[in-house]
Amino acid sequence: DGGITQSPKYLFRKEGQNVTLSCEQNLNHDAMYWYRQDPGQGLRLIYYSQIVNDFQKGDIAEGYSVSREKKESFPLTVTSAQKNPTAFYLCASSTGTGYEKLFFGSGTQLSVL
């Protein structure tokens, strides 16, 4: 079945440590997105990529980095510069054209030890 796979489901980060969240899709979608969700809040866009080898900052990109070397993969690195990383992270993809919907993964809960 086609879809988006995020791993791991739960991740713990130590102080000063970088961690990477995985996002893989087999939907042949051009566009991919990373959102952050805090309790009681909506989703905020971190980074997005409309095509391989290209990506743009979203509304809250500071302390995060991404790469898009393959169409299927869009990993997110939470760096030590992100001082409040505890949140639920959702990856999404779309065909990248028009007003089509986003397909979401099941998310990764990141917590700081």
Added chain:
Amino acid sequence: AQKITQTQPGMFVQEKEAVTLDCTYDTSDQSYGLFWYKQPSSGEMIFLIYQGSYDEQNATEGRYSLNFQKARKSANLVISASQLGDSAMYFCAMREIFNPDGGATNKLIFGTGTLLAVQP
């Protein structure tokens, strides 16, 4: 900049009754798309319904319908015959095609959500 507002943090509804979840939006674009997503406690985001700004008919998908009032900039979700499985967070979202600088963005902007609890 585009903005989505959901003013109801939480709602209760009796099983089998209908419920309306409010959503207002702000945009200067003539062409835009509006979405509703459901997020159960498992965390996944489930697409429910879509309304295009030029669609003359209100969108419907099974028990979900979208009450689209363009002049008032509202896109309320109506769930008919509520079921216990409808208990979840519901998010309204708008597709932004161009940013204020004119560059293509093609990203989805979300409201803060409404937590719906269906009571037996």
